[in-house]
Amino acid sequence: MKQGTLKNELVLCGVGIHTGTEGRITVCPAPPNSGRVFEVNGTLIPARADFVVDTQRCTTLGNDGERVSTVEHLLSALFVCGVDNARIVVEGSEIPILDGSALPFLEAVRLAGVGEQCAEVVEFVLESELTFTDRDCVMRATPSEDYVLEVTTTFPNWEEGRAQRTFRFTDQVVDEYQAQIALARTFAFDYEVRWLLEQGLAKGGSLENALVITPPAQFSTPLRIEAEWCRHKILDLIGDLALLNCRPQMRVSAVCPGHRNNVSLAQRLLKQIDPDD
Ligand code: ZN
DSSP states (O other), X not given: OEEEEESSOEEEEEEOTTTOOEEEEEEXXXXXXXXXXXXXXXXXXEOSGGGEEEOSSSOEEEETTEEEEOOHHHHXXXXXXXXXXXXXXXXXXXXXXXXXXXXXXXXXXXXXXXXXXEEEOOEEEOOSOEEEEXXXXXXEEEOOSXXXXXXXXXXXXXXXXXXXXXXXXXXXXXXXXXXXXXXXXXXXXXXXXXXXXXXXXXXXXXXXXXXXXXXXXXESSOOSSTTHHHHHHHHHHHHHHGGGOSEEEEEEEEESOOHHHHHHHHHHHHHHHOTTO
16 A cells, blocks of 8 residues: 555644634645654654653643643544645644644545555554553553454543443445544533643633533533544544554454553554664
């Protein structure tokens, strides 16, 4: 399979959910084997797990004093569309949240078009099981012929939130992703929102870009798809594992995943891919 990049540049603008400030990104085609790379104030920040500097509520990459946060939804859409190489020029310090899902990114990438490049994709075949736990979270990667992600959500104070969904990378992965995963929005519980604001986070959060859940069954806006919160966890997991900078062959079963453990899994796997790092 060949590497891919965009056929045309794409530009997206909007508020960042955490900083609350307007930002703008220009995603440009990039040469084979260059990977997905952010450019912030002239500094290059590779979209790789070893450049993660923060995982509180979103994934933040940094290099040489520059940072870019909330990279996961954009990276999720780029990865699924087969955009292995891209230069992402960021004005501001956060990727726009748009509607809280990956759908606007996916639509923009499909509109810009994706073209094959001459180089072969870098594949990573997991050879032995890797498991770790962190409080309620269990992350397990096992060898598999395909790339498969299974997410289970459970919440201590929301029994109805228990769900399990599986996403498999098939030949129709982009259409499947559009129908099942990309539309699922960022969510928060009502009691979390106050805490987030006190921490100086979610300054750009609104009912236009997040689903607020009041247990047991009240939603700020109607769900776009059943088990939307569980599907959003798959969206995030795809984006965070895109930080491996290759196409994996493995099955990941994640119970109660979050950015910290998604990135931790990516960092552990990256050590297997590139033991010198
Ligand atoms: Zn997310």
